[in-house]
Amino acid sequence: MLKAKTIKRMVIICLIVAILITVKVIWVVSATIGHGSLEGERKEIVHRANYLTSMVCTTPQDLLNEMPSGIGEQFQGEWALYTCSMTSAALANIAILYPQNKELSIKFIGQIIDIAMSEEIREYDRLRWREDPMDGIYGNLSHISYYSHLAWMISRYKQIGGDNKYDGQYHTLCRSMNRRILESPIMNLPTYPGESIYIPDMLVAIVALNNYASQYNGEYSSTVKLWVERAKKDWIDKETGLLASFLVHNGNSAEIEPPVKGSYSALNCYYLSLVDPDFAKEQYECLKKNFRQSFPFAGLKEYHDHTCLFGMDIDAGPIIFNISPSGTGFVIGAATSLEDMEFRNKLLKTAEICGSTVTCFGKSHYLLANVALVGEAIILAMRTSAPQTRM
Template sequence: MTVIELITSIRQHKKASLAILVLALLLGKIASVPFGMYGVGTFEGERNDILRRRNYLIGKLATTPQKIMEEMPGGMDEQFQGEWAMYSCSMFAVALTNIARIYPEQKEVSLGYVDKLIEIVMSSKIREYDRKRWWGEDALASLEGDHSHVSYLSILAWMMGEYKELGGGNKYDELYSRICYTLNRRMLDAETLNLPTYPDEPIYVPDMLVAVVALSHYAKLNHGSCQDTVNRWIEKAKTDWLDAKTGLLVSFLDNTGAQQIGDMPVKGSYSALNCYYLSLIDKSFAKEQYERLKHYFYQSSPISGLKEYHDRFFLFGMDADAGPIIANLSPSGTAFMVGSATYFGDFDVRRMYFVIE
């Protein structure tokens, strides 16, 4: 046996072992679901389960910027760790607001932790990833300037909107308005209403949707201010930025924000995230996009979940945004799809949550 044949044989054995390990983990998880679901289904059981999950995330995220960064995947560079930390904080802030809606007695608790999460996202440690990508320019120190910083500013504005919705005081009012007016101005100054997340990169449509969500939320809290920009972006999305094959919002636009990049695929994780954001802005458009997502990306067997790609197959892979892709399934895409399935009352899809949780 040659050295090349030996190496090939070792790699094949490693792949087979990994496949067996992953399959064993999946089967073990499926088998454990009935035990883990004991008590869930009653009002009290659901409440206890939600609060248990909240408390777990409080321990992971309502800490310090340094500890949050340490929780992020170690194999990623600082940029992606910063992004994941920021998105984790923002999604948890929204979850805390939703918990307060369902259980009003939790409002003060939610408000306190949303305030804590905003302070963490505003820390120099978390926003460092964005500063480095914008040639050392700090997003909050350059609101009068023209560089985008769209992802960081949108996330922060969205979180401040959640704080206000929970009944927070005027602690962030001035900065909240400045950020939203900055985003609004920069979008209107762009020919296509789209802004780059980073210099010389494509437009990432989910990042732009966060900006639209942030402005839409601000409009609801401030007598319609910035709503016209939201309406204009959504109308252009419906006519100019739909994938010809699937009818879904494209995942990437060229760096002018005008058109889809020919060789860039529509990603399941991005599309599921787009559906979630759209449900906060335009319910009918979100429902249409959800049905298309389900048609092209949802897989019910042998394992339920959302595929990362509808027209190709990956046994194992790692994506900086989607996370680990296992048998072409996207964990993050599946989680976001479950949110839309719940929102639209699609309980057949919703049930897959109990397998992937």
Template sequence: MDKIKDWILKHKLFLITLTILVLIKVVWVAWGCWSIGKHEKEKNDILQRKNWLVDKIVVEPRQLLKEMPGGLGLQFQGEWALYSCSMFSKAFSNISILYPETKQESINTIDSLIQIVKSPELRLYDKMRWGEDPLDSIAGDKSHISYLSHLAWMIGNYRKIGGGDNYNALHDSLCKAMNRRILESECMNLPTYPGEDIYIPDMLVAIVALTDYAQLNNGKYQNTVNRWIQRAKSEWIDSETGLLRSFLPLDGNTSVLSPIKGSYSTLNTYYLTQIDSEFAKEQYSHLKEAFLKDSWLTGFKEYPDGSGFLGMDMDAGPIIFGLSPSGTAFGIGCATYFNDTDLRKHLLKTAEIAGHTVSWNGKRRYLLANIALVGETITLAMRTNCIK
């Protein structure tokens, strides 16, 4: 006991400082979470985060690519820039529904984001992997599914909220190419890159884009969407978790086992909210059962067994206490859609603890946004994922 007292006396200043920092963080988190669930307060928070993101994303393509972490390499810088633009487009589409007075701003900004994604600079990462430009080879047979689907999804959102017809021809060609390539594949799935497994979340962007296109064009390609969903339900469900698989081999052989990841499963479920609400609801139930960690730090795990106490994953981000940053962010979108109010509050609290909100001059962001800009755009799209 005397040794403990001596240690406390020697480290009194350190302990006082640590206590003050903890108290400051507690107060900061409480302040950052104060607006959650309060309509007008949350509206201000959402719009201020949108304002900050506009300054960072709606820029010249080269500048946007420089905002992506340099250590990722050209491919992942391109991917993250693409995701930043597509998720920001979705956030604007959501915001225009939640707050109709923002509709014209949303249309104008999504227009600018489409122009960025169409640029040669943003197309380069996909061109490097496939050996051909994704837009110049639209009549060809190579997949390019990730790039094409994100661009088509953005145009779909632009048109759905009242954008003009200036992208209609491009939208037609993108969806025609994706639909043709999906139907020409025996397993109805296409690889993101040559020689790699099929990533189901990347395929789901194409299915979302075709769903939106069908709504705008008298059901055209809806049959392809329906066929894909039926095969997903009957062939691509993991027997242990009941969740849609994260990966498939190139030949679509479902007997080949592959890991189920929290980041992929939450993203799959989010995309399904845009396609099939009932299927999404079933998946959300399985998702919470397999991956939800509800404790002082609530979130979705990256691995069902909770392994990876501390680690790094290219898809999930830095895994801390077994939690998946990406999985937790995408989980916010699922909880928002299904009005799972308590879980949404807890997930946003975790985001605040990890991200630490700062605000200045009518703009707001998480402190970590400068490191992972894509994370800020994803979180904004997820917390505004209202039922259409």
């Protein structure tokens, strides 16, 4: 009798699991219908933009409150700035892909720039440098994280037809970044005092300067070209062939600091695709060779040289079966920009499996956006980064 009850329980549990799996499969299939072309994804992309703007275009403090409190004040500020940066990138991409959305994109990017320039958002950088970044614009402290993202946002605003409202800040930011980069013997600046140099943070500055050069008769293009040349020559990891994730300033030289991470390398590839597509393509192939994973679903590993079935990383997020959530999200940008649509579609399916899209009243978002809004902004920026959005 006891054995029969046990078998019955097991059958019920198996049926429940089977039903849940079936529901999830139907959910994923229905949510990914139309994936494969940016035209086919238009409705979903616009719905996601509607959600993001409703969440991001608020007060600076309300945006900060959307960031998880458990990560601390510094990372809350970083994530809020990154949410602004990636939402702006997504809206600019959408304005180019679907021109009828241009005026709305200009309006919302302007609001987001105002939020990013607020004292509340600048606070994370001020705390670490003990100087407000805007007070130190003519000084010598780095502030490269804050300056670069703000300049990149303004460059995209202008790219899609925004007015000259932010021209003063744009000129000053790019002039300041260019000066600091050229004054550095290694052409790289630390995000925070006493820490390693984070190459993805530097690449935002290079992208912003490259955009500025395209808008102002090539000014600062020589700095961009020199930085990329140095990257190809001096900052490539010999084992993977990938651009370093971290550098250590050692006198007048920079040494590569291990490890090379999947999340950082994917972001490097994305930013490089906006500056030097040929170099980006080479890096992308190295990235897939060292970090691509197909089982149990398509994605990018965080570590190429060892297994991490379960772990937690402040940059990568919760690592499950080796998969890096951030790395998988960022590589969608490189795949889109470099027109690797087959891999892109597999990655978007993974995003759906893990994120689970909900749609209501013309707004769509992953359920995980309730925990990490920045992830929603990143995915939308990455999946809309078509080749024609390069400047």
